[in-house]
């Protein structure tokens with residue numbers, strides 16, 4: 001399973017990369033706003049995405065901010081010039097599907113975002129999206145089952161052999177990652193906080209403390225002169 005970080009914050013991307021587990025990055029307009037606020041200055045979108053693309057060798061999703069075919073195509077083509085690892089994030093709307101297919105004809109890969117139903121995901125695969133992004137947490141937020149959405153997408157894609165990768169998104173906690181992994185989602189994108197939570201286990205901490213204190217006692221014994 002590939003791990004992407006869901007952020008546009010360069011410091012967070014650096015931190016995840018240093019952990020040795022990072023395969024790529026997903027961004028969106030809201031995450032750009034957060035990164036800009038944290039930077040304390042307006043960020044140049046293209047320049048910022050270029051910096052992220054330089055940081056990681058894997059795919060970096062950069063989202064269009066358009067809802068018409070022509071405008072999505074224009075922005076998609078521009079974004080694709082930034083780097084080879086840019087994937088154009090396109091909303092799951094009629095013009096978006098049309099653009100995903102047209103971008104593919106030009107060799108430009110897309111991540112179809114804002115997916116909330118398995119039949120939407122079926123359309124994205126038929127249009128030729130490289131990735132489909134089901135938003136797990138946002139489905140859970142409306143008292144529905146985000147994991148069931150992922151399960152059904154994987155089932156449909158497996159039956160028909162679609163190559164579109166399932167990118168579990170809107171991940172809020174480690175159980176979303178565990179269940180996505182068990183279901184065979186190709187990618188999980190998550191905030192830095194969730195990646196860090198995956199590391200922690202109380203028994204690891206208890207075991208490590210015991211090893212450290214026993215080692216200290218062992219060294220004290222070794223330092224004590226034998227009579």
Ligand code: G3P
Nearest residue numbers: 006026137138169170171
């Ligand atoms: O990248 C999009 C997605 O992961 C959004 O997550 O937490 O805003 O629902 P969230």
